[in-house]
Amino acid sequence: MIVEGILQNDIYGDMLRRLISDHQGITRCYRYKIPFQETLKRHNTKPNAGDFGESEMRQWWREDDGLRGVDETLIGPDQSLADTTIQIIADCGWEPLPLNTASKR
Template sequence: MVGTEETRLVVLRGNSASGKSSVAVGLREKFGRGLALVGQDNLRRIVLRERDRPGAANIGLIDLTARYALDAGYHVVVEGILSADRYGDMLAQLRADHCGPTHGYYLDVPFTETLARHATKPIADDVNETQLRDWYRSRDLLPDGIETVIGADSALHETVDRIMLDTGLAHLPALDR
């Protein structure tokens, strides 16, 4: 078992440029100290400089980092594309092992919107439309309906507020860490 009955685990998934990182940062800004952000891009691309492949080391590192933070009493947001076929088993086990409430969200953005949003990112020149199309997975949901789908029509502040309320984070104090 991992975490406590009080710790919250939030999993944010979706395609590239769906707003996952912005939502995660928004949650931290709303909540304050005591909310750990476990970002797939940071651990995979920055820490390990690894390609996203089945069985890659970042899958275990994401799991271990989330578990460590939960055991240390932090609420945790795991965010990334986290494709169901590669990350689904790890996320299912993390969810099963977590002692507290766990909430999953899938940010569902159509490819045309993904393309438009991607054009505004710093890596826009490094990743072209063909690559984005290869990566894009329409409604790559985890099994058993464990994710709440949030559409592209939900503004950033609306999504953050919704998750804060759904998870109970809106009613919990920040931790003095």
Template sequence: MAAMVVGTEETRLIVLRGNSASGKSSIAEGLRDRFGRGLALVGQDNLRRIVLRERDRPGAANIGLIELTARYALEAGFHVVVEGLLYADHYGEMLARLRADHRGPTHGYYLHVPFEQTLARHATKPIADEVSEPQLRDWYRELDLLPGGVETVIGPDSTLTDTVDRVMRETGLAELPPRDR
């Protein structure tokens, strides 16, 4: 995708990455609940598994769809949360383009949860019967950080409320009004 500056100086782009069951979707939903209208959620699982029904692999169509969706929402004046496993080797270039092209502040967070805690959290999810421990182990990547130190690592001791509070504060969303439409 060619470079195209998107968003405004006021729009926020937030990227939440981490292994399965690290809390990405819950945090994204918590941010939207707290902020209100005007915050778009761009979920990798929704676009990859539901919309396209494709496997996660390098060069897959969902990578471009995530980028296009985030760009569209930013250009329409929405704050955007992109969330998912978003492996660095599959999604890193796309995320770097978004970061470079976004006019406003961009914040990246990596949710680090050790594998044993991932297993325990996964057992409480609706898809627990569909995804086995060997599959989770295969998907798990220890601290799969993007290059350049562009992410803040949040550990397993940070509660959902604490993490939502932190992201709201650090991104400046806590100081911004929701959209009225």
């Protein structure tokens, strides 16, 4: 399961820590640690970029809102999506699909 979003520690922290504690399988936690300007730049490339913009994002933004008491792997602004995917697959002990198999799905 992947839980993704702007989940502020003071609002969602207890729930997320319970979810992590109760989970019986592999549990890994990752968090983007990128500056606001980079976040805004990435947002502007999304299909839903017009749904909300910089002013709304500034209201939600927290510079460093990690999930306290949990071992998180940080993903920085220079780490590509491909590298992040490879890292998560390796961290979970999974075998990546061969390219020819993945393209058939």
